[in-house]
Amino acid sequence: MELSLLLQQTISNNHLNQTTFAKVINATQAQVSDWLSGKSKPNYDNLRSIVANFNIDANVILNVENLKKEKKFTNVELFAGAGGLALGLEYAGFDNLLSNDFDKDACETLKMNRPDWSVFCEPIEDLANRDLLSLLNLKEGELDLLSGGYPCQSFSYAGKRLGLNDVRGTMFYYYAKVLEQLKPKMFLAENVKGLVNHDGGKTLTTMINVFEEIGYRVQYKVLNAWDYGVAEKRERIVIIGIRNDLNVEFKYPEPHDYKPVLRDVLQNVPESEGASYPQSKKEVFDLVPPGGCWRDLPDDVARAYMKGSYGLGGGKTGMARRISWDEPSLTILCSPCMKQTDRCHPDETRPFTVRESARIQSFPDEW
Secondary structure: OOHHHHHHHHHHHOOOOHHHHHHHOOOOHHHHHHHHHOOOOOOHHHHHHHHHHHOOOHHHHHHHHHHHHHOOEEEEEEOOOOOHHHHHHHHOOEEEEEEEEOOHHHHHHHHHHOOOOOEEEOOHHHHHOOOHHHHHOOOOOOOOEEEEOOOOOOOOOOOOOOOHHHHOOOHHHHHHHHHHHHOOOEEEEEEEHHHHHHHHHHHHHHHHHHHHHHOEEEEEEEEEHHHHOOOEEOEEEEEEEEEOOOOOOOOOOOOOOOOOOHHHHOOOOOOOOOOOOOHHHHHHHOOOOOOOOHHHOOHHHHHHHHHHHOOOOOOOOOOOOEOOOOOOEEOOOOOOOOHHHOOEOOOOOOEOOHHHHHHHOOOOOOO
16 A cells, blocks of 8 residues: 555545645645645655544554555556556556557657656557567566556457457457467456446457456456545446466455545646637536536526437436536546536636646646
8 A cells, every 4th residue: 555545545534525634734735635646745744743643653654655665566558548547557556567559649648757668659459469578578477467448349249259359350359469468467457337238248248258268367347436536427347357377366445435526626726728618608608507507507598508409308417517616527538528528617617627637537737
């Protein structure tokens, strides 16, 4: 367990938010946010105050720090994007040996933030055809973890085995091919919640069959980031595989008691670029209260804004949605102001800025 996680558990176990915790130990909310994100660490006076106020053995804090220095694991990350998963694994004690994505901007983000990482900016099809063991100077089975969130695609069920040959041409196929080549001790794959029921569950069943064919025991669970210290409702399926020759068990983490909201993470946010609404859309959002959506608009305005969607039924509460300070954000998406999935600032009539979106997703400010 690292120090930031120990502090998060202390906050959760005492049913506090970051602001209240900061007041108890005579620190600022910004300092606490930096400690939790790993951007900085408490100094001696901070630690002494934490120990005194929350009955924590000082040796526990020392042991947490020593453990992190002594034990390191290795991972390879596929479909790395801007590095959110890889960064979390780094915080958990993993050395990133290789990160891959085909998107130039994502790769430049990774290189800027972690110049010591080996970033391969190329299609996964090309990477999967490399001799990765020689490239990484590893023996088969030596790598600790393969991680990544491959895109979900429909598969053709022409084959009867529903094994690796049935998923050729999909991004999942190349994730599986890298797994087959490296044979790491474990793998971690995350995907959208909808994968569970995609094509009546056949897609997920096929994936599990492939993983088992390669030699792994597989388990999966849908987790919500909001349950684990992130001020965002983000549900993802997390698939874990353990190599068959290893007699170990994996347990998913228990949800935290403390669940942050926007006011916990959007304090003293650095200035950054952000999108803006056209005037016509701004006039609509000016009428939506914090925590509200299109249902809170005057009926004539709602009909004009929703157009054909107005009478289709269903919730559609993401449309014309203004997030309040006392709730988490809905899932942060690629575009900050899509009509079907609006996320408006609580007070100002605008989408969240780049740094606000990053804070909501728990990225440190310097990333």
